[in-house]
Amino acid sequence: MNSLKIYQNIISDEIKNLVLPDEPKDLYTPIRYTLASGGKRLRPALVLLGCNLYKQELKQAIKPALALEIFHNFTLLHDDIMDNSSIRRKQLTVHKKWNKNVAILSGDAMQIIAFEYFTELPKNKIIPILKLFNKTALQVCEGQQYDMDFESRLDVSINEYLEMIRLKTSVLLAASLKIGAIIGGASKENANFLYDYAQNIGLAFQLQDDLLDTYGDTEIFGKQVGNDIITNKKTYLLISALKLSDDKQKIKLISLLDTQNINSEEKINRVKEIYNQLEIKNITEEKIKYYFNNALKNIENIELKNEKKEILVDFAKSLINRKY
Amino acid sequence: MNSLKIYQNIISDEIKNLVLPDEPKDLYTPIRYTLASGGKRLRPALVLLGCNLYKQELKQAIKPALALEIFHNFTLLHDDIMDNSSIRRKQLTVHKKWNKNVAILSGDAMQIIAFEYFTELPKNKIIPILKLFNKTALQVCEGQQYDMDFESRLDVSINEYLEMIRLKTSVLLAASLKIGAIIGGASKENANFLYDYAQNIGLAFQLQDDLLDTYGDTEIFGKQVGNDIITNKKTYLLISALKLSDDKQKIKLISLLDTQNINSEEKINRVKEIYNQLEIKNITEEKIKYYFNNALKNIENIELKNEKKEILVDFAKSLINRKY
Numbered sequence: 302m303n304s305l306k307i308y309q310n311i312i313s314d315e316i317k318n319l320v321l322p323d324e325p326k327d328l329y330t331p332i333r334y335t336l337a338s339g340g341k342r343l344r345p346a347l348v349l350l351g352c353n354l355y356k357q358e359l360k361q362a363i364k365p366a367l368a369l370e371i372f373h374n375f376t377l378l379h380d381d382i383m384d385n386s387s388i389r390r391k392q393l394t395v396h397k398k399w400n401k402n403v404a405i406l407s408g409d410a411m412q413i414i415a416f417e418y419f420t421e422l423p424k425n426k427i428i429p430i431l432k433l434f435n436k437t438a439l440q441v442c443e444g445q446q447y448d449m450d451f452e453s454r455l456d457v458s459i460n461e462y463l464e465m466i467r468l469k470t471s472v473l474l475a476a477s478l479k480i481g482a483i484i485g486g487a488s489k490e491n492a493n494f495l496y497d498y499a500q501n502i503g504l505a506f507q508l509q510d511d512l513l514d515t516y517g518d519t520e521i522f523g524k525q526v527g528n529d530i531i532t533n534k535k536t537y538l539l540i541s542a543l544k545l546s547d548d549k550q551k552i553k554l555i556s557l558l559d560t561q562n563i564n565s566e567e568k569i570n571r572v573k574e575i576y577n578q579l580e581i582k583n584i585t586e587e588k589i590k591y592y593f594n595n596a597l598k599n600i601e602n603i604e605l606k607n608e609k610k611e612i613l614v615d616f617a618k619s620l621i622n623r624k625y
Numbered sequence: 626m627n628s629l630k631i632y633q634n635i636i637s638d639e640i641k642n643l644v645l646p647d648e649p650k651d652l653y654t655p656i657r658y659t660l661a662s663g664g665k666r667l668r669p670a671l672v673l674l675g676c677n678l679y680k681q682e683l684k685q686a687i688k689p690a691l692a693l694e695i696f697h698n699f700t701l702l703h704d705d706i707m708d709n710s711s712i713r714r715k716q717l718t719v720h721k722k723w724n725k726n727v728a729i730l731s732g733d734a735m736q737i738i739a740f741e742y743f744t745e746l747p748k749n750k751i752i753p754i755l756k757l758f759n760k761t762a763l764q765v766c767e768g769q770q771y772d773m774d775f776e777s778r779l780d781v782s783i784n785e786y787l788e789m790i791r792l793k794t795s796v797l798l799a800a801s802l803k804i805g806a807i808i809g810g811a812s813k814e815n816a817n818f819l820y821d822y823a824q825n826i827g828l829a830f831q832l833q834d835d836l837l838d839t840y841g842d843t844e845i846f847g848k849q850v851g852n853d854i855i856t857n858k859k860t861y862l863l864i865s866a867l868k869l870s871d872d873k874q875k876i877k878l879i880s881l882l883d884t885q886n887i888n889s890e891e892k893i894n895r896v897k898e899i900y901n902q903l904e905i906k907n908i909t910e911e912k913i914k915y916y917f918n919n920a921l922k923n924i925e926n927i928e929l930k931n932e933k934k935e936i937l938v939d940f941a942k943s944l945i946n947r948k949y
Contacts, residue, residue, distance in 0.1 A: 325770040379733060383726040402707040402773060405729060409703060410766040412733065416740055417759040424748050435741040442734040446649040449726060 304353070304612055305619065308346035308366075311359070315367055321414075331395045331407040332414070335374050338390040344369040344477040350616070351481020351495060354609050361423065362484045365430065368418035369477045372434075375411035376441055378404060383449065422484070430480050437476040444469025451535045455543065455555065462540050463504065471503030491603050498599035498613065505592035505621050511536040512585045515573065527569035533558045537588065538581050539572075545579045593621050628677070628936055629943065632670035635683070639691055645738075655719045655731040656738070659698050662714040668693040668801040674940070675805020675819060678933050685747065686808045689754065692742035693801045696758075699735035700765055702728060707773065746808070754804050761800040768793025775859045779867065779879065786864050787828065795827030815927050822923035822937065829916035829945050835860040836909045839897065851893035857882045861912065862905050863896075869903045917945050 316336050321329045345366035352362035380386075381394040382404050388394065396404035419431055447465040451457045478499040482492040514529040515538055529536050546554060554575050557568060576582065600613050640660050645653045669690035676686035704710075705718040706728050712718065720728035743755055771789040775781045802823040806816040838853040839862055853860050870878055878899050881892060900906065924937045 322767075325767055325774060327774065328767060328770040379729055383729060401725075405703055405707060406766055406770055406773075409733075409736065410763055412736055413759055413762045413766065416755070417763075420752055420755050420759065424752065427751060428744055428748065431740070431744050435737055435744065438737045439734055439741075442730055442737065443646075443649055443652060446652040446730055449730075450649060450651065 303615065303619070304350065305346050305616060308349040308353075309342045311349060311363070312342045312345040312366060312370060315363060316370070319367070327399060327403050328407055328410055331378075331399055331403055332411055334392075334398070335378055335395060335407075335411070336371065338392055340374070340390055342370060344373050344473060347474060347477035347499060348481035348484075350612070351478040351483075351487070352485035354482060354495075354605060354612070355485030355487050361421075362481050364418045364421045365480055365484065366477075368415045368434075369473070369480070371411050371418065372415040372438060373473060375408050375415065376445070378408040378411065380445060382408075383445070426483060430483055433476055433480060433483075437472050440468045440472045444472075454535075457535055457540055459537070459540055459544060462535065462537060466507040467500065467504060470507050471500045474503040474506075475500035488604070491605070494599050494603045498596045498603075498617075501592045501596035501599060502617050502620055505589045505596065505617075508537050508585055508589045508592070509621055511538055512582065512589070515569075515576065516582050527565070530569045530572045531565050537585055538576060541584055542572075542576055542579055542581050545581075545584075546575065550575050550578065589621065593617060627939065627943070628674065629670055629940060632673040632677075633666045635673060635687070636666045636669040636690060636694060639687060640694070643691070651723060651727050652731055652734055655702075655723055655727055656735055658716075658722070659702055659719060659731075659735070660695065662716055664698070664714055666694060668697050668797060671798060671801035671823060672805035672808075674936070675802040675807075675811070676809035678806060678819075678929060678936070679809030679811050685745075686805050688742045688745045689804055689808060690801075692739045692758075693797070693804070695735050695742065696739040696762060697797060699732050699739065700769070702732040702735065704769060706732075707769070750807060754807055757800055757804060757807075761796050764792045764796045768796075778859075781859055781864055783861070783864055783868060786859065786861060790831040790861075791824065791828060794831050795824045798827040798830075799824035812928070815929070818923050818927045822920045822927070822941075825916045825920035825923060826941050826944055829913045829920065829941075832861050832909055832913045832916070833945055835862055836906065836913070839893075839900065840906050851889070854893045854896045855889050861909055862900060865908055866896075866900055866903050866905050869905075869908075870899065874899050874902065913945065917941060 319333075319336065321332060323329065348362050348366035348369055349359055352359055377389060378395050381389055382396045382401055386394050387397050392398075394404070395407060419427065419434065422430055444465055444467070447461070448469055451462070451465065475496045475498075479492045479496040482495050487495065511529065513526075514534075514536070515527065517526050528534075529539070533539075542554060543551065554572065557563070557572055557575075560568070596617050597614065600610050600617075603610070603613075605613075643657075643660065645656060647653065672686050672690035672693055673683055676683055701713060702719050705713055706720045706725055710718050711721050716722075718728070719731060743751065743758065746754060768789055768791070771785070772793055775786070775789065799820040799822075803816045803820040806819050811819065835853065837850075838858075838860065839851060841850050852858075853863070857863075866878060867875065878896065881887070881896055881899075884892070920941050921938065924934050924941075927934070927937075929937075
């Protein structure tokens with residue numbers, strides 16, 4: 302069992318044993334329901350990993366790790382209302398199973414519970430960790446706002462898109478690893494290199510997610526391929542295609558986005574045809590490789606025993622686990 | 626100018642000078658809009674008052690006071706979505722002026738900003754203050770959930786109602802004063818008496834609000850009298866009337882709640898007629914007096930110079946400013 306799996310199991314056990322009040326039912330039941338729904342437990346695992354790089358003992362990192370997981374699940378819960386999503390992790394979203402009000406309020410409560418899990422930190426570490434967490438949490442909100450803003454815009458630039466996914470996804474992964482490292486006793490410099498490393502991995506991971514939604518194998522990917530194309534989602538692929546296309550291709554692409562009555566499969570195939578003409582798959586793979594290599598460079602800069610560095614390399618490979 | 630007014634002015638100035646990022650616009654503009662909309666600034670004023678009871682210097686209390694005000698405004702913002710309210714402080718609510726998604730996300734961001742304002746506290750005070758704040762914030766969510774639960778229930782008991790308003794309104798006032806007192810250097814015991822004092826004032830204040838909605842003078846009250854009756858709001862008055870009425874009165878009352886096509890003025894008059902038969906006004910006034918007197922007893926227990934105690938008495942009187 303690799304170390305990530307061990308951390309994920311620790312977190313799953315902790316979440317199983319989480320004690321929340323019973324009443325009011327419609328406040329706390331949705332929180333239990335959300336936290337029990339699984340997911341990769343990636344952020345709390347990163348907190349434990351960050352700590353473990355510098356210290357054997359994980360005890361001080363457990364509650365902050367839970368804080369990160371609870372916060373992340375809160376953002377998903379509220380995002381699902383905003384995106385009107387019905388299914389998350391193979392179960393009904395909270396606002397569909399209960400209603401919007403229940404989803405808003407139980408999400409608010411989760412955010413507070415997340416903050417509470419930081420208060421057990423040692424006095425000399427709580428302030429820098431809270432400052433990092435607050436800054437990150439606000440960035441995640443900014444990322445979500447940009448993501449919503451982009452829905453109605455056709456002129457989103459590649460840099461704007463990369464900044465959006467950095468805010469919405471990568472900074473929370475980066476902060477998770479850095480918070481763990483601070484708890485473990487890492488120097489400021491090393492903690493920052495770890496932050497950069499996880500941020501690069503996060504960017505590579507998100508771009509890979511974009512790529513697999515269109516070019517992945519349904520079996521391996523685990524969700525319906527082509528969904529981003531059907532829903533006109535502004536992904537790295539679509540934004541790159543809009544940028545690189547000539548006038549004729551651009552008109553074709555935009556009219557495909559605008560057409561209401563088109564068979565899903567046909568839409569996917571026609572959009573992919575344009576992507577293929579523009580070598581979008583290759584361009585995206587290159588960008589993933591770029592961030593992946595940046596992450597590897599970050600590892601080189603960290604003062605750490607080689608066996609620990611290997612864990613970071615393995616983790617990067619396991620997330621970006623295809624051919625790059 | 627009384628001391629409360631001075632504190633309120635300090636807070637208003639601080640809020641005017643609050644620096645928030647410009648982008649993304651739909652995240653931060655609604656926050657500025659909400660915070661600029663005024664209100665009594667009661668919670669931050671209580672933080673400053675609590676501190677000032679024990680210390681001349683207010684500096685350390687300013688940012689925590691802002692945290693309380695921002696948190697309170699966040700709860701109003703999200704409550705307005707849940708209650709589908711259109712107007713707050715004479716301006717459109719955020720979800721009506723923008724939309725629900727903007728209101729959800731900017732509220733989430735406000736909660737994070739509130740937490741950030743605690744991180745400037747001295748190291749030896751941050752943990753107890755955060756613990757008190759987190760506990761209180763969660764209680765406010767619980768109060769809101771109970772309030773929503775009560776909408777569809779006719780069997781709400783008086784004790785359930787009092788517990789709901791304690792959670793939804795009083796604990797945040799109480800925590801505000803206590804947080805200020807902790808910053809000022811109050812002993813644990815004195816800080817707790819101050820908490821109890823503000824909690825009692827909060828209960829009296831909320832009951833007075835219920836009373837004035839039906840029996841107030843529109844001129845003094847500042848809002849439409851009778852609104853709670855029109856909207857079937859479960860107030861102390863209605864719950865008491867449902868409890869004290871005989872079968873005939875109860876049937877009358879419930880059928881008034883159920884009737885859709887009744888003229889508002891007629892509904893108000895008919896419900897008030899039953900209230901008058903049951904002496905609901907008098908019963909509510911007695912309960913307000915009870916909490917007000919409890920608050921005065923709390924003041925007696927606090928170790929504090931008489932001139933400081935006078936401020937607390939004056940504050941209680943200014944909030945419960947009618948004839949009690």
